[in-house]
Amino acid sequence: MSEKISDLLERAAAATVPVVRGIDDGQLSLPTPCGAYDVRALAGHLYRVVINFQALAAKRDTDLSQEPVRLEGDWRGGFAEETRGLIAAWAAPGAEDGTAGRMAMPARTVGAMALGDLVVHGWDLARATGQPYDTSGARGSLDVVGERFAELAPTARKMGVFGPEVPVGADAPPLERLLGLTGRDPHWTAAGAAGTAGASGAAGAQGVAGA
Template sequence: MTNTLSDLLERAAGHTVHVVRGITDDQLAGPTPCAEYDVRALVDHLFQVVVNFQRLAAKKDADFSDLPRFVGHGDWRSDFGAQARALTEAWAVPGADEGTTGAMDMPAALVGRMALGDLVVHGWDLARATEQPYAPDPLTVTEVTTAFSQLAPTARSMGMFGEERPLPGGEAEVSGLDRLLALTGREAGWTRP
């Protein structure tokens, strides 16, 4: 098993696409662990991520200013799968993870891991919100945790991450996913109200 960025993205996308395909129409207005998003808005946000991070892989600027409305138009579940596949392909292009990218002028490898993190963390958000199982690849979780540890102070100051949560249970019993969730300000035991 290889572990290039595109391989990690492919594995993460597989889990998240499965969750998105399992969302029923009657769940779209439900809450998520991201208080600012209901299920519909969070799926729209993930569409925005997979589309814009394709542009960033190609060293083009991306526009995150307006949240598009994908959900409810056409076969949006299959469209999400196609866009997630295109994201993986974009980061598989030789040189995509080299140099800097986007208006943020950040290292491309770190930017690609930001997309990876959105797939993993928001995949968990959607799975919890819609009561679906979710077990991302542990190596992928480790990659995201390493990248997000570097980004956390800036992400918190920009309101993208909440304050880091205490780890549940004893240190030895905590999963890698629980560590990642705590880092991003999420409560690992979150359930729908």
């Protein structure tokens, strides 16, 4: 039996929430591996994703093109609270049943999209701010996201959500394979991105981690 999306989200949150809490105000203008997003925009975008996908879990529609959340007040604590809300929303009876969203996608696929944003953008923010990103407890999450994103990748690339796949070794860890699939260089550094446009992609509007 497949693991519940809520359990996978909980494991992914254990890796991502500490990264968001660890972002210093002085780092908000730093570049990230996610295209034109700086740390401020990407953190606000991920915050918005966490809110929007609570509505989708409850089979309510939501505007996925909304602007990122403004990072004001205790936004780090707010992100952690909304992430707990996301986990609870996908743990509710019936959350994984039927379809969700205007695209009428299978609800479990939609949940995997939220999971993917939490994982991949968590890595983006960690890499941008020089923090570790510990996915040792999230292997199941990486497997589910990798499988779903492999199915979504051709369409995502046509829409400009994923960049061209970055080849990684056949024996690369699951996270590196996932990053390469979304068009990211697993070895990206802020120093290497200086003076470049970085990778393209706007995961947020579609709820799929953009490259």
